[in-house]
Every structure is written in C-alpha cells, then in structure tokens.
Amino acid sequence: xxxxxxxxxxxxxxxxxxxxxxxxxxxxxxxxxxxxxxxxxxxxxxxxxxxxxxxxxxxxxxxxxxxxxxxxxxxxxxxxxxxxxxxxxxxxxxxxxxxxxxxxxxxxxxxxxxxxxxxxxxxxxxxxxxxxxxxxxxxxxxxxxxxxxxxxxxxxxxxxxxxxxxxxxxxxxxxxxxxxxxxxxxxxxxxxxxxxxxxxxxxxxxxxxxxxxxxxxxxxxxxxxxxxxxxxxxxxxxxxxxxxxxxxxxxxxxxxxxxxxxxxxxxxxxxxxxxxxxxxxxxxxxxxxxxxxxxxxxxxxxxxxxxxxxxxxxxxxxxxxxxxxxxxxxxxxxxxxxxxxxxxxxx
Amino acid sequence: xxxxxxxxxxxxxxxxxxxxxxxxxxxxxxxxxxxxxxxxxxxxxxxxxxxxxxxxxxxxxxxxxxxxxxxxxxxxxxxxxxxxxxxxxxxxxxxxxxxxxxxxxxxxxxxxxxxxxxxxxxxxxxxxxxxxxxxxxxxxxxxxxxxxxxxxxxxxxxxxxxxxxxxxxxxxxxxxxxxxxxxxxxxxxxxxxxxxxxxxxxxxxxxxxxxxxxxxxxxxxxxxxxxxxxxxxxxxxxxxxxxxxxxxxxxxxxxxxxxxxxxxxxxxxxxxxxxxxxxxxxxxxxxxxxxxxxxxxxxxxxxxxxxxxxxxxxxxxxxxxxxxxxxxxxxxxxxxxxxxxxxxxxx
DNA sequence: TATAATAACACAATCGGTTGCATAGTTATC
DNA sequence: GATAACTATGCAACCGATTGTGTTATTATA
Numbered sequence: 001x002x003x004x005x006x007x008x009x010x011x012x013x014x015x016x017x018x019x020x021x022x023x024x025x026x027x028x029x030x031x032x033x034x035x036x037x038x039x040x041x042x043x044x045x046x047x048x049x050x051x052x053x054x055x056x057x058x059x060x061x062x063x064x065x066x067x068x069x070x071x072x073x074x075x076x077x078x079x080x081x082x083x084x085x086x087x088x089x090x091x092x093x094x095x096x097x098x099x100x101x102x103x104x105x106x107x108x109x110x111x112x113x114x115x116x117x118x119x120x121x122x123x124x125x126x127x128x129x130x131x132x133x134x135x136x137x138x139x140x141x142x143x144x145x146x147x148x149x150x151x152x153x154x155x156x157x158x159x160x161x162x163x164x165x166x167x168x169x170x171x172x173x174x175x176x177x178x179x180x181x182x183x184x185x186x187x188x189x190x191x192x193x194x195x196x197x198x199x200x201x202x203x204x205x206x207x208x209x210x211x212x213x214x215x216x217x218x219x220x221x222x223x224x225x226x227x228x229x230x231x232x233x234x235x236x237x238x239x240x241x242x243x244x245x246x247x248x249x250x251x252x253x254x255x256x257x258x259x260x261x262x263x264x265x266x267x268x269x270x271x272x273x274x275x276x277x278x279x280x281x282x283x284x285x286x287x288x289x290x291x292x293x294x295x296x297x298x299x300x301x302x303x304x305x306x307x308x309x310x311x312x313x314x315x316x317x318x319x320x321x322x323x324x325x326x327x328x329x330x331x332x333x334x335x336x337x338x339x340x341x342x343x344x345x346x347x
Numbered sequence: 348x349x350x351x352x353x354x355x356x357x358x359x360x361x362x363x364x365x366x367x368x369x370x371x372x373x374x375x376x377x378x379x380x381x382x383x384x385x386x387x388x389x390x391x392x393x394x395x396x397x398x399x400x401x402x403x404x405x406x407x408x409x410x411x412x413x414x415x416x417x418x419x420x421x422x423x424x425x426x427x428x429x430x431x432x433x434x435x436x437x438x439x440x441x442x443x444x445x446x447x448x449x450x451x452x453x454x455x456x457x458x459x460x461x462x463x464x465x466x467x468x469x470x471x472x473x474x475x476x477x478x479x480x481x482x483x484x485x486x487x488x489x490x491x492x493x494x495x496x497x498x499x500x501x502x503x504x505x506x507x508x509x510x511x512x513x514x515x516x517x518x519x520x521x522x523x524x525x526x527x528x529x530x531x532x533x534x535x536x537x538x539x540x541x542x543x544x545x546x547x548x549x550x551x552x553x554x555x556x557x558x559x560x561x562x563x564x565x566x567x568x569x570x571x572x573x574x575x576x577x578x579x580x581x582x583x584x585x586x587x588x589x590x591x592x593x594x595x596x597x598x599x600x601x602x603x604x605x606x607x608x609x610x611x612x613x614x615x616x617x618x619x620x621x622x623x624x625x626x627x628x629x630x631x632x633x634x635x636x637x638x639x640x641x642x643x644x645x646x647x648x649x650x651x652x653x654x655x656x657x658x659x660x661x662x663x664x665x666x667x668x669x670x671x672x673x674x675x676x677x678x679x680x681x682x683x684x685x686x687x688x689x690x691x692x693x694x
Numbered sequence: 695t696a697t698a699a700t701a702a703c704a705c706a707a708t709c710g711g712t713t714g715c716a717t718a719g720t721t722a723t724c
Numbered sequence: 725g726a727t728a729a730c731t732a733t734g735c736a737a738c739c740g741a742t743t744g745t746g747t748t749a750t751t752a753t754a
Contacts, residue, residue: 011710022734027711037732052490057470058409059710062739067405069448076434078650083430087423090451094462099469101416101448104437115441121404122446231633260637286578290607291637303425358740369704374741384702406740409709 010053019047030055061123069099070313071119071127075107075156079257080285081302082130085154088306089128096314098125105132107228113140126150126313131158133195133228150316154309156198164316166309168333170200173298174207176335177252177280180296182215184343186250186278189217192225192237192262193254201226204254204282229254234261241277242269249277250341256281256288256297263291263340279340293339300333357400366394377402408470416446417660418466418474422454422503426604427632428649429477432501435653436475443661445472452479454575460487467491473660478503480542480575497663501656503545511663513656515680517547520645521554523682524599524627527643529562531690533597533625536564539572539584539609540601548573551601551629576601581608588624589616596624597688603628603635603644610638610687626687640686647680 012026019026021040028036029044047053061067070093074082086102093100101122105112112132119127120143127144130153138158144151145162157165181189191208194201205224212219225240227233234253238261241248251266253259259281263273273279273293281288281297288295308329359373366373368387375383376391394400408414417440421429433449440447448469452459459479466474467490474491477500485505491498492509504512528536538555541548552571559566572587574580581600585608588595598613600606606628610620620626620640628635628644635642655678 009710013710023711024713024735025733027713028733031712035732040732054468056409056710057468058405058412058414059739060712062403062405062409062710062741063712065405065739077437078427078430078434080425080427083425083433086430086449087425087451090424090449094450094465099448099450099465101446102433102437103441103446104434118441118446121401123404257633264637286604287634287637290611290634292639356740360740370741371705371743372703374743375703382702387702403740406709407742409711409740410742412709 009056010048010051011056012053015044015047015051015053018051019043065123067123067125068097069101069122069124070310071122071124072100072102073105073112073115073119073127073129074102075130075132076104077102080287081155081283081300084302085130085306085309088303088308089310090306091303092307092310092314098310098314100310105135107133109135109137109140116140116144120144120147120149124149125317126152128152128154128309128313130154131156131198133198136197150313152309152313152316154305156200158199163327164312165328166305166312166331167199167328168298168300168331170203171207171210173282173300173333173335174204174252175211176207177282177296177298178208178211179215180335180337181250181252181278181280181341182211182217184250184274184278184341186248186343187217188220188223188246188248189250189252190223190225190237190241190248191252191254192227192229192234192258194226194229196226201254208252223248229258231257231261234258234263235265238262238265238269241266242271247271247277250280251277252280254282256283256285256295259295259297260287260291263295274340274343278343284336288336288338296338296341297336298333299336305331356403357395357398358403359400362391362394362398362400365398366390412470414470414472415444416448416469416471417657418469418471419447419449420452420459420462420466420474420476421449422477422479423451424449427634428502428630428647431649432477432653432656435650435655436657437653438650439654439657439661445657445661447657452482454480456482456484456487463487463491467494467496471496472664473497473499475499475501475656475660477501478505478545480545483544497660499656499660499663501652503547505546510674511659512675513652513659513678514546514675515645515647515678517550518554518557520629520647520680520682521551521599522558523554524629524643524645525555525558526562527682527684528597528599528625528627528688529558529564531597531621531625531688533690534564535567535570535593535595536597536599537570537572537584537588537595538599538601539574539576539581539605541573541576543573548601555599570595576605578604578608581605581610582612585609585612585616588613589618594618594624597627598624599627601629603630603632603642606642606644607634607638610642621687621690625690631683635683635685643685643688644683645680646683652678 012023016023016026026044029041090100103115109132112135151163154166157167193204196202196205209219225237259279263279271277279295281295284297284299288297359370363370363373373391376388437447450462456479459482498510501513504514540551543549543552556566572584606626610626618624628642631644631646635644
C-alpha cells in the first residue's frame with residue numbers, strides 16, 4: 001500500500017494557538033479585515049508563512065457556497081477548433097482566478113446529460129457547453145437553469161431561455177462562401193455538412209441554398225451530404241462524387257478536415273483542384289494551409305471564441321449585468337480565399 | 348444585477364426531518380450502509396428523489412479530505428498530441444468518477460509554478476504534468492511531493508524521486524528514424540529539435556547521433572537546429588538550408604508541424620521531396636498524412652498516452668500499489684514510413 | 695426465564711473556515 | 725471624571741456530510 005498520508009495540514013487553529021489568538025482573528029488577518037490591527041496581521045502572516053499554511057478550499061467553499069470552477073462540456077477535445085477554444089477559456093479563467101473542469105460528450109446526448117449531472121454535483125459556478133450532434137431534448141439542462149447557474153453555449157448552441165449563445169453568423173459565412181464559388185464560375189456545388197438540427201449546420205445549409213437561389217441556380221438535394229464531417233466522411237463523399245454522371249464543379253465542406261480528405265481522394269483519382277472541382281472548407285484549421293492547393297476556408301478563431309465565452313461567463317458571475325442582457329453574441333468570421341477555389345487564373 | 352439566488356438546496360437534514368429520522372440515518376441510507384434496514388433505505392431514497400436532493404460535495408470533500416479531482420498541467424492545449432492526450436485522460440477519469448482540471452503553462456516555468464500552486468490550493472488528489480520548455484528548477488513541485496500527492500509526468504518528464512514518468516523511447520525512435528534515412532541513402536541529415544534539457548529532445552538527439560556514428564557518418568553540429576518547433580521555426584530552418592553551400596539530403600524534425608512547414612517552404616523554392624531532400628517528422632499528426640508527399644513520421648498516440656497516464660494515476664490513488672513500483676512506463680512507438688522519405692523508388 | 699447477541703437507529707463530535715455579535719480596552723467628548 | 729465612540733479581538737453558531745459510540749428493541753442461546 002503506497003503511503004498516502006498527507007503531511008498534517010496546518011489550519012488557522014494551529015496558527016491561532018501558536019500566536020495565542022483566536023481562530024477568527026487569524027481568519028480575518030489573512031484577508032486583511034479592517035478591524036484587525038496592522039501589527040496582528042503582520043504577525044499572523046508571518047506565522048502562516050512559517051508554518052506553511054494553505055487555506056482549505058473545501059471549508060471555504062462549504063461556507064461561501066462558491067467554487068470558482070467553471071464547467072466545460074464539449075463534444076470532443078481533439079479538434080483544432082475545440083482545443084483552441086478550450087485554450088482561450090483556460091487563459092481567461094486563469095487570469096480571473098477561476099478553474100475549468102472539462103468533460104467530453106463524445107457526441108452523445110446521453111453522455112452530455114451525465115456530464116451535466118456531474119458538473120452539478122461538482123457545484124460549478126457556471127457552465128459552458130457546445131452540444132453533441134444528436135442532442136435533441138434539452139431537459140438535462142433543466143436543473144442548471146432552475147438553480148440559476150449561468151449557462152453559455154458556444155458554436156453548437158441551443159435556444160434556451162436565460163442562456164447566452166456565442167456563435168458566428170453561419171448563414172452569412174456559408175452564403176458568402178457559396179457566392180464566392182458561384183463567382184468563380186461554379187454551378188454544381190456539393191455541400192457537405194453535419195446534422196441540420198444543429199444551428200451551425202442548418203445555418204450553413206440555409207446560406208448555401210440562399211446563394212444558389214439568388215443566382216437562379218436550382219437546389220439539388222443529391223448534392224448535399226449530411227454526415228459527421230470526419231476524415232472518412234470526406235473520403236466517402238469523394239467516392240460518391242466520382243460515381244456521379246455529371247461531376248460537380250465545387251465542393252463546400254463544413255469543416256476543413258472533411259474538405260481536405262475529400263480533396264485528397266479526388267486528387268488521387270486524377271481530378272485537378274481547382275480546375276475540375278473547386279474546394280472550400282470551414283474553420284481555418286492549420287491543415288487547410290498545408291495541403292496543396294491551399295484550401296479556401298472560413299476563419300473562425302477558436303482561441304478568441306473561447307476567450308469571449310469565458311469572459312462573458314465570468315462577467316456574469318461577477319455581476320456585471322449589462323453583459324447578461326445580450327443573449328446572443330455573434331462573432332464575425334472572414335472568408336479566406338486560397339488557391340483551392342481560384343478557378344479564374346488557375347485555368 | 349442578475350439573479351444568482353440558488354434554489355435553496357436540500358440537505359440530509361431536510362430529508363431527516365421530513366421522515367422523522369436522524370441525519371446520520373439518512374447519510375447511511377444513501378450509501379446503503381449495512382446497518383440500515385432495507386425499508387428505511389427505500390424510504391430515504393424515495394424522499395431524497397422527491398425533494399431533489401443532491402449531495403453537497405464540499406461537505407463531503409471537507410470530511411473525506413479527497414476531491415476526486417486530478418490536476419493536469421500542460422505546456423499548451425492546442426496541439427494535436429496534447430488535445431488527444433487530454434481526451435484520453437478525460438475518458439479514463441470520467442469512467443472512474445474522477446474529474447480533471449486543466450491549466451496551461453504556455454511553455455513558461457513561472458506559469459507552471461503558479462499552476463502547481465493553484466492545483467495545491469484546489470487540493471487535487473493527483474497531478475499530471477508535461478513540462479514547459481524552459482523548466483529547469485523543479486522546486487515548485489516540492490510541496491506536491493512533500494504532501495505525498497501522486498505526481499506523474501508524461502512526454503516531457505523530469506527525474507524526480509517518487510514520481511512516475513510515462514514516455515516513449517525517444518532515443519530508440521530517433522535512432523530508428525535516422526537509420527531509416529541513412530538506409531535510403533542520406534548522409535547529410537538535418538535534425539530539428541527542441542530544448543535539449545528536455546528528455547524528449549535530448550533523447551532524440553542522442554539517437555540521431557548514435558545512428559550517424561554507427562554508419563561512420565560524421566556528426567555536424569551545423570546540421571542540428573534547436574528551436575521551439577513551431578510552424579515558423581520550420582520555415583526558418585528551411586531558409587537556412589537554402590543558404591547552405593552544400594544542401595542536406597534529409598531533414599528529420601522533432602514534430603510534424605515543423606517538418607511540414609519546412610518542407611512546404613523548400614518545395615516553394617523548387618526543391619523536390621524526397622528526391623532532393625527527404626523529410627521525416629514526429630508524432631503522426633493528421634497533418635502528416637494530408638500533405639504531399641505524405642510525411643514519414645513516428646506514431647505516438649496521444650490518446651493512448653493520456654489513457655495510460657490517467658489510469659496509472661488512478662490506480663495509484665486507489666491503492667493498487669503494484670503499479671506504483673514502476674517508476675517509468677515506456678510506451679512503444681512505431682516508425683511510419685511514407686513517401687517523403689522514400690528515395691529508393693522515387694527516382 | 696435470564697442473558698447474550700444482533701439489528702436498527704440516534705447522538706454528537708468532527709472536518710476548517712467564516713461571520714454576526716459580544717466584550718474588553720482605549721481614546722475622545724462634554 | 726463620567727459617558728460616548730471606537731478599536732481590536734474573542735465567542736460561538738454555522739456550512740453539510742461523515743462516523744465512532746451509544747442506546748433501544750428484538751431475536752437467539754443456554
């Protein structure tokens with residue numbers, strides 16, 4: 001059996017005894033309560049340091065009913081966007097003396113629910129969530145809202161009263177991207193996207209449709225593929241494209257990984273990008289810059305998203321209510337045009 | 348001012364009162380203590396459910412002096428390897444009813460130290476660390492070891508008594524990779540790596556040297572570049588390579604991002620890969636498969652590393668001491684040979 | 695039937711800070 | 725010199741669950 005005996009922790013009682021004062025005096029001294037003399041504060045401080053005192057956070061939490069912990073639930077951690085977002089959150093949280101506790105839903109609503117339950121047990125001060133693909137029912141957030149625990153969704157958001165959403169204008173971004181492709185001369189544009197019950201993907205699909213409509217291009221549902229946007233999904237779409245009677249002249253995927261894998265497979269089959277088929281992705285994942293040709297994409301800075309989300313939640317927690325009025329925060333996103341969609345001078 | 352008034356939480360006292368029993372009976376009932384009758388347990392359960400009882404974790408922690416929280420300190424979150432590792436840890440932790448709390452050192456020892464302090468304050472049950480580039484002095488871990496808080500390093504490890512290390516055999520991997528390049532006919536091999544006071548990089552450098560030595564190739568320090576292995580660092584090395592009197596015939600970088608960015612810049616200057624210069628990376632980052640040519644690399648599965656690390660720590664915490672004897676766990680890693688280093692049939 | 699053993703529960707101390715109120719000592723005010 | 729006002733500190737209840745030690749009623753044993 002390994003030795004887990006903690007070195008007996010020093011408490012304010014120990015300090016009090018050593019100094020011949022009461023525990024309450026020690027407690028107050030440590031936080032520089034005005035009713036304690038400078039001299040006593042100095043002595044207590046010194047003694048605390050000498051004895052290696054460290055405040056017991058459980059006792060504090062128990063008393064104050066506050067943890068300074070922010071819960072984060074995301075579908076998965078290991079995408080560029082997500083890990084950047086978490087990184088941003090951690091940065092802001094750390095600066096404000098908050099801690100973040102993380103869990104993954106692995107894209108399953110059932111895990112999401114149990115994660116929420118866990119966060120609740122952990123008594124997090126606030127919760128940040130990006131929804132799983134298949135989350136429909138939102139009742140697992142009921143307990144959160146009932147307790148008035150601040151709740152912020154980002155990226156994959158929901159419409160829940162009293163919760164804030166941080167998103168980009170997916171409709172606009174997809175609309176612009178589709179327009180761009182059309183401007184480049186494309187008319188048969190494949191769109192690969194995710195479960196359209198998620199705002200993110202329904203918004204993009206709408207933008208795609210709208211752009212087609214405005215250019216009198218017919219919407220062909222055979223050109224729209226709904227999947228999980230993973231590497232293999234991109235390849236699968238590529239195979240289906242290769243089987244088509246008439247090849248599309250562009251592929252607009254809802255993330256870069258999917259766009260890249262689709263492009264790679266097409267290239268393997270002799271299709272030239274962008275001459276034969278233009279490619280566009282989403283997220284500005286580093287991968288989009290390293291492939292050849294570089295992929296046109298939508299810049300969506302995860303780190304900044306994370307920072308905004310966390311800062312907003314913390315403002316909320318600290319009572320800056322003017323922030324809490326905003327129910328939806330829309331961050332802007334930029335089209336990054338690269339070679340994969342430049343048909344004009346790529347002839 | 349937003350309404351933060353929590354719905355008054357139900358305690359075991361409330362349940363006790365409602366049922367006309369004592370709080371201790373409620374407490375024991377909820378954990379099915381054998382000395383409580385089935386009937387009482389049933390009643391308590393029912394009442395708890397009815398009243399929406401949720402155990403107060405602070406009180407529990409305070410009593411048990413245990414948090415079921417594992418602290419994780421990493422240089423940065425948003426690399427493929429790191430986010431995969433964290434993902435693996437979270438998976439295992441979640442399965443074992445542990446939570447993970449994450450912080451980043453941003454590659455700065457000073458942040459690392461303050462993060463350790465924070466983790467200590469948070470009273471984590473155990474700590475998982477991958478060191479910052481510039482961490483030399485390890486005294487900021489003193490308090491951890493003094494308290495006998497289990498400490499596990501992974502990837503970038505240290506030699507600290509009573510701590511476990513989880514690594515791959517960096518020496519072996521680099522040795523094999525260099526051998527491979529030599530087998531392909533390379534003799535002037537550039538090696539890009541990180542701060543060699545980190546085991547990871549010193550091990551690889553050693554393996555590189557050893558392979559050269561065994562093949563009677565002279566070690567040329569001008570061919571070794573020590574930097575932070577970021578995208579821009581790869582490019583910078585590429586520029587230096589282009590200025591060399593005699594071009595090298597291979598580049599072996601200590602991570603894929605660096606290898607890729609170096610390769611891209613070389614290609615832009617008309618150098619053909621692998622004919623002119625072979626390229627090899629490290630980590631098997633997805634990016635290594637998407638570039639052209641695909642990059643030879645070392646497979647180092649972050650997710651599995653994370654799982655092993657977390658499982659090991661939890662075993663330790665739960666008292667499976669046969670594990671704690673192993674002070675270093677070496678995971679194996681595989682060379683993945685891809686086109687970027689195949690000179691033989693790449694004529 | 696008397697005593698021992700067991701089952702089922704209650705009591706109260708405890709974990710370590712926090713904080714409203716009380717109190718002793720000192721200085722100011724009239 | 726008596727009262728008011730203020731300063732500095734102590735007392736004790738409290739946060740909510742856990743757990744060792746009683747206590748009572750019930751059943752088993754001799």
